Amino acid sequence: MKKSGDEILLSAGDLSNHIACGHLTSLNLAALKGTIKLPDYRDPMLAILQERGLEFETAYLEKLKEQVLQVVEPGTDDDQAALQRTITAMQQGADIIYQASLKSGSWLGRADFLMKVDRTSSLGSWSYEPVDSKLARETRTGTILQLCLYSKMVADIQGVIPEFMHVITPEDQFTKHSYRLDDFLAYYRLIQHGLEQAITNANGTITTYPDPCPHCDICNWWQSCDARRRTDDHLSLVAGLSNAHATEIKKWNIETLEGFAGLALPLTVKPTRGAVETFERLHGQARVQLEARKSAQPIYEYLDMLEGKGFFKLPAPSDGDVFFDFEADPFAGTSGLEYLFGWLVNDEAKKYNCIWALNPTDEKAAFETFVDMIMARWKKYPDFHIYHYTPYEPAALKRLMGKHATWENEIDQMLRANLFVDLYGVTKQALRAGIETYSLKELEKFHQFEREVELRNAASQLRALETFIERNNTIDIPDETRVIVQTYNKEDCLSTQNLRGWLESLRDQLLQQGNTISRPEAGDGTAGESVTEHQERIQPIYEVLMKDVPADPLERTSVQQAQWLLANMLDWYRREKKAMWWEYFRLRDLPDSELIEEKVAVAGLRFTGQRKDEKKSVIDLYTFPVQETDIRAGDKLKAGNGDSFGEVIGINAVSGEISIKKGPSIKDVHPVSVFKHTDVPDKEKEESIIRIATWVGENGMASPGQYQAGRDLLMNLPPRTKVAFNNTGNAQTNAVAWGNVLDSGVLPIQGPPGSGKSHTAAEIILSLIRAGKKVGITALSHKVITELMHKVIKAGIEKGVPVKCMRKVSAPSDSPDPHILEEKDNDKAAAAIKGALVNVLGGTPWLWSRQGMENSVDVLFVDEAGQLSLIDTVAVSQAATNMVLLGDPQQLKQPLQGSHPEGTEVSAL
Known part of the structure; x- marks a missing residue:
């Protein structure tokens, strides 16, 4: 936002600021008009983030130059001159325009990059689309709004609106995420109009209020807004x-x-x-x-004591107790970095220990060393526990065990034995304190802990150190910075220990007053029999696949990388299952007052007394206060205590009513809160992966034979064809021809929505049916499968080709399609396709990964493969000689709950 004479000129940053905080718009406008002064405060983190962003942008620019692309840099010396140079570069057809200067009415913009694309415009046979480089791994609303603005400005110059806009993010060095402009234009116009109206209406006067928001964390106006709130x-x-x-x-x-x-x-x-x-x-x-x-x-008061909450969660102190704290950088690399492991032991030594891990290799080694220490300490002190503040530490350990695929059994043992004690949870459930935030630092006034390192200094040193990490320049980290960060970590561990001591003293006082407070039961961490059997079964297969595979991904061949991926898929479904159960236990342990904030829950239930009988079950009607919830009809519910509690028949979030079908044993049970929990069995898919991995271990990843399509996918090989294929000319004609000459290979057909993928797939399937081939269709949802079947049927009717389709269903449709047979039984569905009773069979991955479905079809089509996980695609590959993957790589991936080794968590595309 700036002035040019009497005119106020706006920028893309003003759009982002306005959507983040309307009050920020008012403040910036008032400062521009001179009615208030700009703040002296400058958030140091914002400056660091801007510097990191510029470095990332510059690195991407260098990569583009290495590709021998014509890169034009209009410069930033003068807005009007830079705009003219941008227009000239566009007219001359430059491949890339860096820091392109743009203008439209009272709006100014400077796009990180304009990328030349093959789409006709007033410029000629080419046009341009905007590209923004961002450090954030997830594209934010503000970024989309900025790109919409740049797109409209570009359209003013080239006479045609860009079809796509793009964001470059750090994963895999530089990953391009593309977004269709039409999907966001209406929202962009709404926000743009809202900003322009706010400026017109405000006229330099501040009518908004500084309500706190996430943007406060990096806002230069933060201090003045905070002061206003305190005054008020x-x-x-x-x-x-x-x-x-x-x-x-x-x-x-x-x-x-x-x-x-x-x-x-x-x-x-x-x-x-x-x-x-x-x-x-x-x-x-x-x-x-x-x-x-x-x-x-310092004022506090006790909350009502409830079994299993607050003081009841404090185990008896032990000489072996450990007080643990991480320092982490979420922006490091592609998945963040836990760069400092710090812990304090509670025995006679009372020693602080730490391990620095400034790169992923050191992080893995530090993780293993820490787990080794914990396991040894557990053996020496069977009654010990690991204390931490907030759930971050155990959550980080879970991520690390998945990320590095190591020490998983040991972490599982710790979790099953309830070794971790979150003092944040204990404190929040035990007492109410006269503080504005329940941070570790705020609580120190109650247990008289004094720090050596001033928190503001620690924060600046943490930011500085993380900047060195992100620049891969850790060798230049100053000794002073290391010392301050390490001391800060040590004091967090000491403060955690001190807090535990204070909470124990409060517990003792309550006991002396006649209260009964039991200690939590200790677990031994022993795994169930099925878990042990699974581990014993897959370990030999894992070792065979990992033999001679280098630890450094850059040193692996494509075959070795495929073996590494397959080996780390052996326990993939169990990781997902564990994460699902961790979430279940988290929700179960939340008090009703906090469950109301969870979208997977409904809290404040009150039974209305209205009941319907349905056979041996009942359907009870409950009311609940207005709240955000993702619970829908058909969801299976758990009561707040974790017990099973029926199925949702209907829910109206507006009127606050929910109907729940319950069994006879719980018909008179009426909990205050419920949450949804579904345990989806993955046994069939897991068994398919084990079969494929066993075969590869015995025969080799690149050997001819079974599971060729799935192995080609893992090795990232181009489609195998029976004859040499010339991929020139019409893309759809080529795809149909290519689909008919696949030779145990994988053919990906990628493109954004509306690009004709499904139509092309229908044509390929029709040509395969003509040739007497058996075809399978799979996707995450039955709806997607059915839609592709409809396209095949329609094409068959138009071209006179008989198509016999069957869909494997869990239950018959209310209004079945007369052109599509439905079958509930897996074996009968398999027999129908194998016996050529139908020539197209559709089913979810649970069907195609079943034992007995091996090589049941000639070609398996995976629709919306950009959403299906790589492991599920490998699991279903056993069912077909060839696979065709249809999808948009920019679609949202299949939702995952667990943390997995890098590369195994991606989608099929």
Whole structure:
């Protein structure tokens, strides 16, 4: 945002700022008009992020130059001159225009890159599409809005709107994510109009309020906004109170912490959104904070003691106890880096230990060393526990075991034995403190812990060190920086130990007052029999596949990389299953007041008394307060305590009603909260991977024979064909011809929505049917399978080719298609395709990965393969001699819950 005479010129950054915080727009406009001064504060993290972004952008520019592309740099010295040079470069057909200067009306823009594409425009046989380089691994709304603005500006110059816009992200060095402009233009126009209206209406006066938002973390106005909220005693000062809560409370004509704390209990108002219990909990927090403020003393009070919560989660202290803390950089590499493992032991030595890990190789070694230490300590002190603050540490260990595919059994043992003790959870469930945030640092005033390193200094040194890591320049990290970061980590460990001591002293006081507080039961970490058998079964296969495979991916051949991928797929489904159960236990352990914030849950249930009988079951109607939920009809539910609790028959989130079908044994059970939980069996797919891996271990990855298509996919080989194939001319004609000459290979057909992939696939399938071939279709959903079948049937009718289709279903359709047979039985479906009773069979990956489906079809079509995981695609590959993969690589991948070794978590495309 800047002025040119009396005109206010806007930029792409103003769009991003406005969607992040409307108050920021008001402040920037007032500063521009001179009614307020710009803040002196400059967030150091923002400067570092900008510097990192520029380095990434420059690295991508160098890569483009290495490709011998014509790169034009219009320069940034003068807006008008740079704009003219950009237009000239576009007219001359430059391959890449770097830092392209653009203008449209009162809007200015500088696109990181304009990329030349083969699409006719007023310029000639070419046109341009904008490209933005971003360090974030997920494309944010602000980035999309910026690219929409650049696209409209480019359209003004070339006379045609770009079809796509692109984001370059760091994974695999430089990964391009493409987005269809038409999908976002309406939203862009809405936000652009909103910003222009806000500027017109404000006229330099500030009418907005500085409600806290995520952008505050990097905003230069943060200090002034925070000061305003404190002056106003704003509701956001209450720990745990969100903007949505504040909006609700303001409806009661209360706008301050003190006003909220002064309300009488029980609350007589009924919230329009959220449960009364939630607001009563927040009211208690506000009251304690107000008491602490008035007394200028650390104030706390005990919460109601509930079995399994708060003090009940504190195990007996042991000489072997460990207090643990990570330092991590989420921006390092492609998956972040845990660069400092720090822990304090509780025995006589009371020694602080740490391991630095400044690259992925060292991270793996540090992880293994730490786990070795824990296992040895467990053996020496069977009653020990690992204390940490917030769930981050065990979550990071789970990620590391999946990322590096090592020490998985040991981490599983620790989790099963409940070795990890989260003191954040203990504190939040045990007491209410007069503090604005329940951070480790805020709690130190209660247990009188004093730090050597000032937190502001520690934060700046952490940022500096992480910058060195991200630049792969760790050798130049100053000794002072290392010392300060290590001391900061040590003090976090000491503070955690001190906090545990304080909580134990409070527990002792409660016991002396006559309360009964039991210790949590210890587990031995022993795995179930099925887990042990699985590990014993796959370990020899894993060792054979990994023999002679280099640890460094850059040193592997394509065959060795394929073996590495397949070896690490052997335990892939169990990793997913573990993550699913971890989430189940997390939800089970949440109090009802926190479950209401989870989209997979519904809290505040009240049974209406309305009931319908259905055979031996009942359907009960419940009401609930307005809340965001992803629960839908058909979802299987668990009660808040984790017990099974029926199936959703119907839900209306607007009226707050949910109908639940329950069995006779729980018909009189009425929990306050429920959450959805589905345990989807993956046995068939896992067994398919084991069969393929066993064959490869015995015969070799690149040998002729079974499972060729799946092995080619892992080796990333081009399609095998029976005859030499010339891929020139019409793409669809070539695809049809190519599909008919595949020789145990994989043919990918990629493209964005609307590019004709399904039509091309239907033509290939029709030609295969003419040749007497058997065809399979699979995808993540039955809907996608059915849609492709409809296209095949339609093409067959138009061209006079009889098509006999069957779909494997779990239950018959309410309105079945007369052209598509339906079969519930897997064996009968397999017999139908093998016996040529049908020539096209559709089913999800659970069908095609079954034993007995091997080589059942000549060609298997995987639709929306950009969404299907690589491992599922390999699992279904056993069913076909050849595979055709259809999809858009930019589609959202199949949702995963677990962490997996890099390369095994990707989609088929």
